[in-house]
Amino acid sequence: MRFIVCVKQVPDTTEVKIDPETNTLIREGVPSILNPFDQFALEEAIKIKQEGDEIIVISMGPPQAKKALLKCLALGADKAILLSDRIFAGADTWATSYTLTRCIKKIGDFNIIFCGLQAIDGDTAQVGPEIAAQLGIPQITYCESVEKLEGKKLTAKVQTDDGYKIVETRLPILITGITPSSFEPTNPPMMSIMKANKKPFSTWDANELGGSKDNYGLNGSLTEVIKVYSPPARQQGVVIDEETAETAVQKLIDLLSKDKVI
């Protein structure tokens, strides 16, 4: 079987600061890491991989994104492909999924595509489902674990609003994972790190992928970011912690009266 895992290199923070002048992310001094949601997706692929199976990781990004792919190779992926071209810059989720889809079509046969829930920098959670749409294959979202893979049939545990459901599907399929709180990301061992650079690694540009160049990057984007900004910090609230409901209500009334709200 062939599994394809889509990954992204992201800034190592969940509190990305924004330059108020340019409305862009401040990346200076923030190290880049493999998107943690994507690492979970990769580890799910590794979990079900059997002898003879192949895991290919793909990523769209600048040349520096090679670092994230090398980590994937050290974690157990077999091959890596970096999609890097200046024309890819400024892509929204649609143009990104178009680029990744072109790559997947060029790779050829596959059985399962794994994506993380979302990237921690953009938080859109759209790229995975859009790839499935562009490939015309079914998808399972919010997948917490692949329970069983038998022949062309896959069973997955899927998170719902009020619990879980078990889903059975036929391959090929695209899965977006949701990382359970119990997940502990693997730190790649030294032996695997030393072997990572020896595994097949390719860089493909727009010419390699083919397709219309109007569909890549900013030109191919269906949406445009007008403004990115940090919401103003809210004032600290007041916690009313009283012995009884009566005294708590009285205190609330006093506070509201004092501020002339009531």
Place this chain on the structure above:
Amino acid sequence: MSIKFTEEQEMIRESVREFAQSKIAPIALQMEETKEIPRDVVKGMAELGLMTCTADEKYGGAGLDAVSAGVIAEELAKADCTGSTCVYYLVPASWGFLLNKYGTEEAKQEIFPKTVSGEWFLGIATTESDAGSDVGATKTTIKPDGDGFVVNGEKMYISGVREAVTHGGGHITIAHQTPERGTRGMTTFYLPLTAEGITPTYIDDLGREGISCGGFSIDNVKIPKHYILGEENKGFYILHEGYEYARALISVICASAGLKSLENGMNYIKERKSFGKPLAQYQEINFRLAEHYTKLNMLRDLGYKALKTIDLEQAGKVGRFETSNIVAQAKMFCSDWACEAINDVMQWQGAFGYSRECPDQAAWRAVRSFSLAEGTKEIMKMIVARELLGKKQY
């Protein structure tokens, strides 16, 4: 200009940092009370490939070069204020390097799989009650005996004795085989501490308390011939390569521990106010910070230069004595400079700095040991002076 790390080394740093910060840093001070590194931490270190990481891949090791080994040491030192895991890592890394280079195929096949898995400990035992820096004064003897050898003597102030006795493993050690030839009649070998005739004793060390310190008597201990490292009677020269590997790692550990302590200190002096202004605004304090930071970065660079020189020597591009010289320069002031920096950080933190809750006091006690361990600073000065003046003049 600082050393440029390879992609692999950057990945090693990231992987070890994540492990060390999540699994070691939170329990570091606890190890001082329990007097041991939790076995699940040892298991984690082994799964990450840190234990005897210098062993070749065919024995299960990662086959790391010295600079990569230094990156691991640096990250462990940042996370473990007690220095316990640093010692637990650096000793097998350094002496595993020696075993990998000079050990017999049979010994490597037997020992490495157990040390790489974290089950066994591989240590170094050369110090005796009357022989520390002066290795030639060693009284322990090794004599041919049938197909193997028999060893008699004692060793003192040795790291990891309890670990090897309890969980298995042993120490690389040295003894006189042909006493009349002095240092040219000494043999280096692997001594299993689970062998019959080994009686351990323990010492209460001042710092790095998660790893044991002790000694052992050696009474008619029989070892097989394949435990000999390199040629018989040439152990004195072989041994120094292991020492130098450890010394270079120690210099990086000291720089890292000192810089981590300065980071703690900076956080404190920016927050703590005295006479209406943050401590960081007092020149007495911020000048000291600048001095320590500069010296520790110099030390870090020199430590990595020493490790790089070891790698170049293995590639045949640098001679033995050049390595000894650069390594000795890196080791000479590593403990002094780190201790001075940490001592000031303790001072800045007032009474808290003198309490057991303060991680910096544990770091000070750990780093203080490195002005003795694997060669005293006085020996480092002798090595550098000898290289400058030549043996005859000196």
